[in-house]
Amino acid sequence: MHSPLPLLLLALAITGLALSLASGGMLQPDWSLAILLGALLARRGTWPWVLPALLLHDLALYWTPWGVFPLACLLPILLQRMDAQLGPGLPQRMGMLLLVSMPMLFYGAGLMQWSLTLLLCIPVWHSLAYMYDRQIA
Amino acid sequence: MSRRWLGVRPWIWLATLFVLLLFVQQSPLGQQIGPRANLFFAPLVSALQAPAIWWQDISQWFIGRDQLQSEVLDLRKRVQQQSFVEQERDALRAENMQLRSLLVLPELPDYIWHAAKVLGRSPDKMSQRLMLKAQTQIHADDAVASSEGLVGVVDSVSGHLAVVRTILDASLAVPATQPGSGLAVLVRGQGERLLVDFVPVEQAPPVGSVLMTSGSGGIFPPGIPVARIVSIRPVAGSVFAEVEAEPTAHWRRDAWLSIASQQHP
Numbered sequence: 331m332h333s334p335l336p337l338l339l340l341a342l343a344i345t346g347l348a349l350s351l352a353s354g355g356m357l358q359p360d361w362s363l364a365i366l367l368g369a370l371l372a373r374r375g376t377w378p379w380v381l382p383a384l385l386l387h388d389l390a391l392y393w394t395p396w397g398v399f400p401l402a403c404l405l406p407i408l409l410q411r412m413d414a415q416l417g418p419g420l421p422q423r424m425g426m427l428l429l430v431s432m433p434m435l436f437y438g439a440g441l442m443q444w445s446l447t448l449l450l451c452i453p454v455w456h457s458l459a460y461m462y463d464r465q466i467a
Numbered sequence: 468m469s470r471r472w473l474g475v476r477p478w479i480w481l482a483t484l485f486v487l488l489l490f491v492q493q494s495p496l497g498q499q500i501g502p503r504a505n506l507f508f509a510p511l512v513s514a515l516q517a518p519a520i521w522w523q524d525i526s527q528w529f530i531g532r533d534q535l536q537s538e539v540l541d542l543r544k545r546v547q548q549q550s551f552v553e554q555e556r557d558a559l560r561a562e563n564m565q566l567r568s569l570l571v572l573p574e575l576p577d578y579i580w581h582a583a584k585v586l587g588r589s590p591d592k593m594s595q596r597l598m599l600k601a602q603t604q605i606h607a608d609d610a611v612a613s614s615e616g617l618v619g620v621v622d623s624v625s626g627h628l629a630v631v632r633t634i635l636d637a638s639l640a641v642p643a644t645q646p647g648s649g650l651a652v653l654v655r656g657q658g659e660r661l662l663v664d665f666v667p668v669e670q671a672p673p674v675g676s677v678l679m680t681s682g683s684g685g686i687f688p689p690g691i692p693v694a695r696i697v698s699i700r701p702v703a704g705s706v707f708a709e710v711e712a713e714p715t716a717h718w719r720r721d722a723w724l725s726i727a728s729q730q731h732p
Contacts, residue, residue, distance in 0.1 A: 344511070345511070345515075347508065348508050348511035348512045348514075348515055349515055350590045351505065351508055351512050351587040351588070351589070351590070351598065352512040352515045352516050352586070352587050353587075353588075354587060354588030354589050354590045354591075354594050355588050355594055355719045355720070358590075360590065386504065389500050389501055389504040390501070390504040390505060390507075390508055391589065391590060392501070393500075393501025393502070393504075393505075393596070394492065394501065395488045395491075395492060396488075396492075400485065403481055403484065403485075404481070407477050407478070407481075437591060438589075438590075438591025438592050438593065438595065438658065438659075439590065439591060439592070440592050443590070
């Protein structure tokens with residue numbers, strides 16, 4: 331049975347992207363990045379729809395594909411390797427979240443905006459992980 | 468993600484993807500992907516702003532009659548003053564034409580100014596890119612200015628929507644000068660600051676002075692303030708000084724901007 335969750339998350343990410351463009355001068359988190367990274371960290375199998383959405387995010391906000399997208403491409407592979415070697419755990423995921431969101435600072439976002447994005451991403455990631463677990467159960 | 472995907476190792480897929488992205492970005496089509504992506508989102512951005520615009524429109528209905536009347540009187544007064552200024556401007560324009568013909572100088576192309584609403588901004592600290600919506604037709608390479616100075620240039624257009632690269636964008640260079648001097652410099656974007664190229668050390672204007680567009684190149688109308696000089700550092704062994712500046716315009720808080728379209732014959 332197909333879950334409507336990916337479609338809902340994509341719609342939220344696109345709305346978040348438009349919100350970032352509509353009020354670019356305001357201090358706000360990067361809504362779409364937080365949702366998409368949350369989804370990818372909650373379940374690495376979401377990469378087939380998360381990575382193209384991240385590419386669109388980079389093109390719309392930074393006008394280049396070399397923003398968050400390249401590091402996010404490495405995320406599913408690294409997660410798999412690390413989970414196999416260290417066992418599934420939070421520390422490596424937190425580290426990767428910090429690493430993948432770092433290009434935001436390079437493309438003009440302030441420390442405050444970066445922190446807000448991380449603060450939004452963590453509860454999204456937690457909620458989605460909980461929902462995916464319930465689906466499996 | 469499995470160890471192999473369609474029989475190929477994931478890192479080979481990734482390397483191929485990155486090479487493909489690099490190739491696409493270097494192509495002329497790739498340069499336009501970013502602005503096109505912005506234009507694609509313009510209707511959604513407009514829809515998100517609609518509630519705020521409706522609220523503003525509704526609140527207009529409740530503005531008091533007295534306030535409206537005083538505003539009308541004030542505007543009438545301003546129109547009168549404006550008509551005097553226009554008369555004076557016409558006289559000066561005629562005089563200018565006469566002097567130009569005497570000096571055998573080429574006539575600068577005329578520009579039509581029209582207002583455009585700021586629909587969206589890029590999320591970086593300085594809002595290096597803007598999305599505008601105008602009632603009239605906009606063209607690529609039209610100059611964009613605020614009441615304080617030059618903002619940037621129209622990069623791409625779709626109907627009445629336009630994406631603007633501001634002067635802070637590293638791809639933009641504005642020919643500028645200091646009024647009353649023979650200075651001919653280039654003002655280049657550096658992300659959060661501006662760099663002023665080709666300023667001879669002896670002719671460097673003082674810190675705080677304002678550079679204006681010179682009109683060379685034909686894209687920017689002459690006489691618009693561009694940058695205020697912040698620092699000047701002589702470079703050992705170089706004729707030119709290293710000059711940093713800041714934009715005179717503050718577009719992060721402007722809701723409306725002006726677009727200068729060249730009047731084509």
